[in-house]
Amino acid sequence: MADLVPVTCPSCFEEIEVAAPSLDETPCEVDYDCEVCCRPMVIRFYEWDGEITGDAAGLGE
Numbered sequence: 001m002a003d004l005v006p007v008t009c010p011s012c013f014e015e016i017e018v019a020a021p022s023l024d025e026t027p028c029e030v031d032y033d034c035e036v037c038c039r040p041m042v043i044r045f046y047e048w049d050g051e052i053t054g055d056a057a058g059l060g061e
């Protein structure tokens with residue numbers, strides 16, 4: 001069962017929910033296209049206090 005992690009899109013600043021990888025796969029980076037504006041971003045997933053957190057960055061930043 002995948003957890004959904006809220007991530008703020010760096011292009012349109014809408015909050016979307018992304019299926020997180022399992023805890024033992026973090027930290028990792030995943031390419032993702034925003035569901036709202038369809039622009040690409042890179043989401044970095046990492047463990048924080050026992051839960052998976054995601055930070056999104058636009059490409060080229």
Ligand SMILES: [Zn+2]
Pocket residue numbers: 009010011012013014034035036037038039
């Ligand atoms: Zn967006």
